[in-house]
Amino acid sequence: MSGPIPAIIVQGNAAYARGDLAAAQGAYEQAVALQSDVAVAVFNLGVVHLRRGDRTRGHAEMDRGFALAAAHGMGSSTLEQMRSIRDRL
Numbered sequence: 442m443s444g445p446i447p448a449i450i451v452q453g454n455a456a457y458a459r460g461d462l463a464a465a466q467g468a469y470e471q472a473v474a475l476q477s478d479v480a481v482a483v484f485n486l487g488v489v490h491l492r493r494g495d496r497t498r499g500h501a502e503m504d505r506g507f508a509l510a511a512a513h514g515m516g517s518s519t520l521e522q523m524r525s526i527r528d529r530l
Contacts, residue, residue, distance in 0.1 A: 453472065466493070
């Protein structure tokens with residue numbers, strides 16, 4: 442991942458941590474618009490959709506993020522963490 446995407450994801454994570462779901466969603470959507478196959482941004486966007494009450498879209502995005510992570514060969518610990526989050530929500 443290069444360019445502005447990592448910084449945008451960090452902004453989204455910070456917004457999520459402070460409870461600003463609208464800002465987090467905006468950041469993750471911006472990252473996905475710049476590069477649609479960034480697993481972390483897609484997955485985190487799904488988490489935000491779930492937290493905002495859109496279960497269908499949330500689960501779809503989280504599943505897509507998980508599939509992208511697996512396809513990109515992300516480590517088993519990352520995949521397990523994503524699976525755990527997905528299963529809790």
